[in-house]
Amino acid sequence: AKTYSEEEGRAYLAKLNVELLRHSNLAAKAEWAYASNITDENLQNKLKVAAEVARFQKESWAETVKYPWKTYSDPDIKRQFKKLSVLGAAVLPEEKYEKLDRLVSEMSSVYSTAKICDYKNREKCDLNLEPELTLLLAKSRDAEELKHVWVEFRKEAGDKMRKQFAEYVELSNEAARLNNFSDASEEWVKDYEAADFRQQIQELWDQLRPLYEQIHAYVRRRLHEKYGDAVLARDGYIPAHLLGNMWSQNWGNIYDISTPYPGKQAPDATAAMVEKGYDAEKMFKVAEEFFTSVNLSAMPDTFWQRSILEKPAGRNLVCHASAWDFYDGKDFRIKQCTRVNMEQLLTAHHEMGHVEYFLQYKDQAGSYREGANPGFHEAVGDTISLSVSTPNHLRKVGLLPADSKDDPESELNYLYNIGLEKIAFLPFAYLMDLWRWDVFKGKITPDTYECEWWKLRQNYQGLESPVDRSEANFDAGSKYHIIASVPYIRYFVSFVVQFQFHRSLCEKAGQYDPADPDRLPLHRCDIYQSKEAGNLFKSMLAMGSSKPWPDAMEVVTGQRKMDASALLDYFRPLLKYLEAENKRTGEKIGWAGSTPRHG
Ligand SMILES: C=C(C[SeH])C(=O)N1CCC[C@H]1C(=O)O
Numbered sequence: 001a002k003t004y005s006e007e008e009g010r011a012y013l014a015k016l017n018v019e020l021l022r023h024s025n026l027a028a029k030a031e032w033a034y035a036s037n038i039t040d041e042n043l044q045n046k047l048k049v050a051a052e053v054a055r056f057q058k059e060s061w062a063e064t065v066k067y068p069w070k071t072y073s074d075p076d077i078k079r080q081f082k083k084l085s086v087l088g089a090a091v092l093p094e095e096k097y098e099k100l101d102r103l104v105s106e107m108s109s110v111y112s113t114a115k116i117c118d119y120k121n122r123e124k125c126d127l128n129l130e131p132e133l134t135l136l137l138a139k140s141r142d143a144e145e146l147k148h149v150w151v152e153f154r155k156e157a158g159d160k161m162r163k164q165f166a167e168y169v170e171l172s173n174e175a176a177r178l179n180n181f182s183d184a185s186e187e188w189v190k191d192y193e194a195a196d197f198r199q200q201i202q203e204l205w206d207q208l209r210p211l212y213e214q215i216h217a218y219v220r221r222r223l224h225e226k227y228g229d230a231v232l233a234r235d236g237y238i239p240a241h242l243l244g245n246m247w248s249q250n251w252g253n254i255y256d257i258s259t260p261y262p263g264k265q266a267p268d269a270t271a272a273m274v275e276k277g278y279d280a281e282k283m284f285k286v287a288e289e290f291f292t293s294v295n296l297s298a299m300p301d302t303f304w305q306r307s308i309l310e311k312p313a314g315r316n317l318v319c320h321a322s323a324w325d326f327y328d329g330k331d332f333r334i335k336q337c338t339r340v341n342m343e344q345l346l347t348a349h350h351e352m353g354h355v356e357y358f359l360q361y362k363d364q365a366g367s368y369r370e371g372a373n374p375g376f377h378e379a380v381g382d383t384i385s386l387s388v389s390t391p392n393h394l395r396k397v398g399l400l401p402a403d404s405k406d407d408p409e410s411e412l413n414y415l416y417n418i419g420l421e422k423i424a425f426l427p428f429a430y431l432m433d434l435w436r437w438d439v440f441k442g443k444i445t446p447d448t449y450e451c452e453w454w455k456l457r458q459n460y461q462g463l464e465s466p467v468d469r470s471e472a473n474f475d476a477g478s479k480y481h482i483i484a485s486v487p488y489i490r491y492f493v494s495f496v497v498q499f500q501f502h503r504s505l506c507e508k509a510g511q512y513d514p515a516d517p518d519r520l521p522l523h524r525c526d527i528y529q530s531k532e533a534g535n536l537f538k539s540m541l542a543m544g545s546s547k548p549w550p551d552a553m554e555v556v557t558g559q560r561k562m563d564a565s566a567l568l569d570y571f572r573p574l575l576k577y578l579e580a581e582n583k584r585t586g587e588k589i590g591w592a593g594s595t596p597r598h599g
């Protein structure tokens, strides 16, 4: 067979990139149409376009693999060929590809349209996850109402999708094997380009677990004070419905009933946002202004024309927040059913962080228009949010009273509030893919989905179900990413590396001094208006995935590894407080040996 020279390979790639981007644009438009308006017509169109794009991918892949790229010398050309030589789900026979795409689309629809009846008024049965159930779980302090919402949503979402999910697993594994992976979990972790990636994650968790166990023990006591022995034991698992969130993945909504120093300034901007008449657009304009203040890019006009920033009335759509790249260098959008509160303002920064990454790498070759690894993509907006959420930043932008002062108690309240989101999240993010990796490997089978899910929830998060569970249930399927086939270890990576990025950007901005952390503590740093920090961040963002992620990490932090020390530095004052407080009240740390009360 003809052997293609490196020059022919380079020319081939240039042409292929144009075609790949054109097809990615078509696929993104069809997906957007469906996700923003769930109708059968939009589903059919999405499946048709996806099938056409898969056919193109398969044809071009057959051509791509004819190039002897491993013998080439240019590392850039080799890296592009290496990425393009993995075909993905398009490797499946057409009818199986369509079936897989249909399964994931239908599960996303069941999840996004699930409705339950109100606890108090059983005639009212039009409550959606967003916004009604999210607000109920955040605000209600009635344990029975919380249990109702928690159980009923699972009946209408996860429990209904168990069979479809099992079929999705089989097809995903079939595609992975046709791509020469042993199973889909191996295909998923390839994005981290490290044979020992899972070992790296386990080591990070070992370093972070003691901090989690302290905040878990403290929160358990405060919940016990609030709800009493009838609802939870002081030394066992925390029932999952009490944490202010449908999946108990971040505990920020129970700040008000567990704050260390009640009456001291609550670091929450919601009141000011409501009082100043903020709406969704204003929230995204405030986010944009932070990015431009550090010399990153403003959103293009099409962003404001085509994004969906508020839940539209009268139609079904996927409300789960998302940022979209249409791969034409011009069209970038966010879809978010935004509510006016602090948590949603930070989510707006999170989503805009994705768009900022899209904008910075928009001139890269097609294969490089992605994060250095998926965790980096999740970390961009959150890194900025670590500055935004500081009391002194919120005062600067008029979202906390100008006369509020940072005495030690209110400063600890602030750290605790951030800890409820960032520390509580870690074991959840880890167990999500510990469960899925074992499902793809066949260590967890459909007849053990539920039991293995709760074993992980107990062992890593120290939580239990508030009601008996059996294999008739499918709680994993009540989390969007599981039924939408979105990997999750990216968020664990993000929550570690965002503190490394924050630490380095703060140093660059002269807001943190590693030699004297007490003078300028990391948790007070705000890089707002620091062009030096923004330019440093930009130099990493512009790389996309053109280099292995340790190179990108090194550009910002000088390190080439994930490192939990930045997160631990940030929360050191909180850990000291929690250890002292748990000692004072004689808390049992952890939950080992507790007997689960259900399931
Ligand atoms: C906001 C997004 C879209 Se990428 C999201 O899925 N996040 C952000 C934090 C964790 C995870 C979740 O909601 O489960």
Ligand SMILES: [Zn+2]
Binding pocket: 350, 351, 354, 377, 378
């Ligand atoms: Zn994200």
